[in-house]
Each structure stands twice: as structure tokens, then as C-alpha cells.
Amino acid sequence: MKDVFTTVRERRTIRRFSAAHVEQERIVALLNEAAGLYEAEGTPHWRCLYFGTPESREELTESMTAKVTGSRLGKLLPAPMIELLKKQITGTPAHVIFIAESAGTERERDENYAAVCSIMQTFQLLGWEQGLGMLWYTDPVILSESFYKLIGWREGERFAGILEIGYFDKVPRGRKRTPPERSWTTIGEDSSQLADTTPFSAYNVLRLLNEAVWAPNDGMREPWRFIYVTGDKTEATGKQLFSEEAPSPPFLLVVAREETDPHKQNEDYAAVCSLIQNFQLLAQSEGWHIRRRIPEWSYDRKQCESFGLRPLERIVAVLEAGEPKRYSNSGFRSPAVKITIY
Structure with a gap:
């Protein structure tokens, strides 16, 4: 990492991305680099799924919105609002889903989850240095049966979140942190x-x-x-x-x-x-x-x-x-x- 102090302080959550293509090779390289920068006792077990093509994003969108569209609330929502939600997901150039794998003890489960969350953070920092912005998304509204089937959910696994990824034009203003x-x-x-x-x-x-x-x-x-x-x-x-x-x-x-x-x-x-x-x-x-x-x-x-x-x-x-x-x-x-x- 070039300048850790500057990158940690200047990184922002990005919610609006440009239409520029995000290279799959870059994502994979950054993931491997982020994993290599994680240091802790124990060997964590985690996995991730990358959605970067228009076709895969369409499939992901349907699974992420299944819980809303199939609910009573979804039937009450105006169709344009649901379409706007779908457009937002499909319009994001890349998505990476992170999952902590199952383990035999509470301690091992926590080690897996701590590792994947820490690697996600490093991945965000490395991406920021290359002009990639990200949004860490965990809203339970996406956790439908359709979504679990798509990601090949296994018993005992722990969903850490989706990183929505893309290049961006504007950096949001930072908000103060408590000392x-x-x-x-x-x-x-x-x-x-x-x-x-x-x-x-x-x-x-x-x-x-x-x-x-x-x-x-x-x-x-x-x-x-x-x-x-x-x-x-x-x-x-x-x-x-x-x-x-x-x-x-x-x-x-x-x-x-x-x-x-x-x-x-x-x-x-x-x-x-x-x-x-x-x-x-x-x-x-x-x-x-x-x-x-x-x-x-x-x-x-x-x-x-x-x-x-x-x-x-x-x-x-x-x-x-x-x-x-x-x-x-x-x-x-x-x-x-x-x-x-x-």
C-alpha cells in the first residue's frame, strides 16, 4: 500500500458509480493482495463470488430483489420504484459477495468472520488507491431463498456482505469521527x-x-x-x-x-x-x-x-x-x- 495513513483517512463509501468497466483481473489481483496483508493467529476459511458481466448482474439483481417483489410490501410499491432499485444494482459495474465459512467452534467461526471482514476492509483501501470506490452492503432484505440458492449457501456459513464496486467521479465529504x-x-x-x-x-x-x-x-x-x-x-x-x-x-x-x-x-x-x-x-x-x-x-x-x-x-x-x-x-x-x- 502506497500511503496507508492517507488512504485510510481519505477513503469514502461510494454510492454512485460511473459506467466504466471494472476489469475482472484487477479485482482478483486486489483480493489476493488483501488476503496476503491479513495477519492473525489461526487460518481463516472464507470464500467470495464475483458478478461482473451484464448477464450475471441481471441474475444477481433478481435474487437480491426477490424478497421485496415477492412480499406484500413489494405489491404495494409502485413499479417504477422497484425498477429503479433493479437499475441501481444492474448499473453497478461489479459486485463481490463475501462469506465466512462454517467451523466447529464459536471461536473458529469468529476467526473466519473477523478475517473476511478485515480482508474486505483492506480490499476497499487497495481499490481506493486505484480509483475504485465501494459500498459495503448488508441489508437483510436481500437475504431471500433465491439469493441463498444463487450463492450456494451452506449450513453454518456467515454472510459478511456485498461490496458494490466501480469507478467514480465525485468524492463525498467525510464526516467526523469520535476521538x-x-x-x-x-x-x-x-x-x-x-x-x-x-x-x-x-x-x-x-x-x-x-x-x-x-x-x-x-x-x-x-x-x-x-x-x-x-x-x-x-x-x-x-x-x-x-x-x-x-x-x-x-x-x-x-x-x-x-x-x-x-x-x-x-x-x-x-x-x-x-x-x-x-x-x-x-x-x-x-x-x-x-x-x-x-x-x-x-x-x-x-x-x-x-x-x-x-x-x-x-x-x-x-x-x-x-x-x-x-x-x-x-x-x-x-x-x-x-x-x-x-
Whole structure:
């Protein structure tokens, strides 16, 4: 990536695309590059489907609108409105559907979903540098039986979203983000105001988070919270509570708020994963090496509450600084992207 700081801050969601053709080869190359830039423990399993021809977009449009046209609401809607919706989908040059594959445990399912959401974010950033705009679309209104059949839905899979893709003429104005300091808690010695030269100091973590918060978030919901833990907390509670190796202090817990609506839960989890991916890309650009993982203990409510986790919150990832040889791509091997071309 050419200039991560500039790209993360300047990328925008695009809803109006030009009619210019989007090259299939470019999409595939960007997907492989995005997958290669994802670093976390575990090997995620995900797949995607590409719709880039007029014929395939027509088929996708019919499946995406089946739930509306076949419902009582669809019968009440004026025909021109439905046609406008279809025209918007068919008029978008390219669509890529992303799916997290099924897994045997909750942790593995979350690893798959976190990976595909993070790769989608990197894909958006790489595309932006080449003049491609994207819209991350997850509205449940498209999830019809017809849509599931088209994408070859398998039991246990998790729909991450559709990226609508195209070249564009106008860049929308950006909206302000809330400074991460307002969602920041320190457990142990508070050094957030000290300009420490250590890469993973509170000062430097907050500096990068101020850029990372330019992640996609629907309706400007900012569902994240940050808990920065120093050695004091680890020594006081870590050895007693952790059933596996405790994180190396200091470390950062990235927390997501959990909405009661399942669709919003997924959207918020995806937004937090995108923020984490932004943070990792920014750190890489400065020569840091970040260990990202979803530990088993993060599913133990008692252990999570010892770090001040609130009701309806969950830990999305634990981030630590690490040595390049030990942590870079630790436990992760980027498989070839599973992409189906329509």
C-alpha cells in the first residue's frame, strides 16, 4: 500500500458509480493482495463470488430483489420504484459477495468472520488507491431463498456482505469521527499522556487509533471501546485467571458493543474488525509487528469482567506488540482466495 495513513483517512463509501468497466483481473489481483496483508493467529476459511458481466448482474439483481417483489410490501410499491432499485444494482459495474465459512467452534467461526471482514476492509483501501470506490452492503432484505440458492449457501456459513464496486467521479465529504480517547480505559498505570517512544505505548497506540477510526460504520455507529492493560493488571490477575498463556503486557483489548438486533450485531462486529485491520496496516507502515488473536479465555465472562467488560459487550481481539520472527503471520498461512466467477 502506497500511503496507508492517507488512504485510510481519505477513503469514502461510494454510492454512485460511473459506467466504466471494472476489469475482472484487477479485482482478483486486489483480493489476493488483501488476503496476503491479513495477519492473525489461526487460518481463516472464507470464500467470495464475483458478478461482473451484464448477464450475471441481471441474475444477481433478481435474487437480491426477490424478497421485496415477492412480499406484500413489494405489491404495494409502485413499479417504477422497484425498477429503479433493479437499475441501481444492474448499473453497478461489479459486485463481490463475501462469506465466512462454517467451523466447529464459536471461536473458529469468529476467526473466519473477523478475517473476511478485515480482508474486505483492506480490499476497499487497495481499490481506493486505484480509483475504485465501494459500498459495503448488508441489508437483510436481500437475504431471500433465491439469493441463498444463487450463492450456494451452506449450513453454518456467515454472510459478511456485498461490496458494490466501480469507478467514480465525485468524492463525498467525510464526516467526523469520535476521538478514541473518549472510548479509552487504562487498567494499571495511566501513561496515555506520555510521548513514550516505545511502539506499543499508550501514546502511540492512541495516535494510530485516531487514524484507524476512519473505518466503515453504518449510520455512523461507533461500536468500539478500547481497554489498555499494563503489566500491573497482568501481574495482579492474569496468572490467576488465564487458562492459557497470558498476553504480554502492555496489551490492548478491542471491545464491541452488542446490539440486540442480530443484523446490527454483525455490522458492528465487522466495523470493529475493520478498525483493527486499519490499526494493523498503520502499524506495519511504521515497522511495528502486532500480534492479533481471539483467545479462548475471551469467551469466559468472568475473566472478561475482570477487565471491566460491561453488559452487552464482547472482546473482538487482543492486540500486542511482538518480535517480527515470532509474530509476523504467526500461525497464519494465507490460502489462495476461493473466488467463484459469474
